Amino acid sequence: MLELAILGFLAEGPLHGYQLRHRIAHLSGHARPISDGSLYPAINRLVNAGLLERRTEPGVSAAQRHTLSLTDVGRCDLLRRLRDADGLDISDSTRYFTVLAFLSQLPDTADQHAVLRRRLGFLEQPASFFHDGDRPLGAEDTGDPYRRGMLIVARATSRAERSWLREVLA
Numbered sequence: 080m081l082e083l084a085i086l087g088f089l090a091e092g093p094l095h096g097y098q099l100r101h102r103i104a105h106l107s108g109h110a111r112p113i114s115d116g117s118l119y120p121a122i123n124r125l126v127n128a129g130l131l132e133r134r135t136e137p138g139v140s141a142a143q144r145h146t147l148s149l150t151d152v153g154r155c156d157l158l159r160r161l162r163d164a165d166g167l168d169i170s171d172s173t174r175y176f177t178v179l180a181f182l183s184q185l186p187d188t189a190d191q192h193a194v195l196r197r198r199l200g201f202l203e204q205p206a207s208f209f210h211d212g213d214r215p216l217g218a219e220d221t222g223d224p225y226r227r228g229m230l231i232v233a234r235a236t237s238r239a240e241r242s243w244l245r246e247v248l249a
Contacts, residue, residue: 080168080177081113081121086149086157087181089131093148096122106180107173122147130156157181162190169197192248199244202237 084103088094094102096119103113125131130153134146149157162185164178175198185191207215208229218230 080107080174081117082125083157083160083181084177085118085121085125085147086130086153086160087177087184089147089149090154090157090181090184093146095144095146097144099147107177125153129153158185161185161194164194165197169194169201195244195248199241199248202241202244208233 081103084106085099088099088102099122100113100115100118103118107113122131122133126133126147130150132148132150134148136144136146161178161182164175168174168178178194182191182194185194205215207217209216209221209226211220216230218227218234221227221230
């Protein structure tokens, strides 16, 4: 998802590494902080794969700055990643929100809606954090107030998201 976020933000225009790190931190930093030790190797992989271009510019002080921009190949890769989002990209909320943040980059509404339908299909399946054998447990099935709280919040969130998805898909 880090690579998707890099490609997505650079689809909006060239950025310096610091600016990119800052935007990614705002998108997902509350859930998964982004360290330089993961960001810059990901940038290097994308540059080496021809998906990004890096230009060196003079900095305000003595340090040089690197401006990153998306290549045509990078834009195609971004669109493919968005169009093909499935599995964990759909079921994991943080990963899905990264996909959702850049879904408008897909030019075809039908492709956008296909991704949203996959998410809606996932949300409509019975699920729980806790089970009795194979049976998912609901908030009413547990006496533990904290587990009940988790389940109540998850149910409300899922209900709100399903409503929004149905509205967009209508």
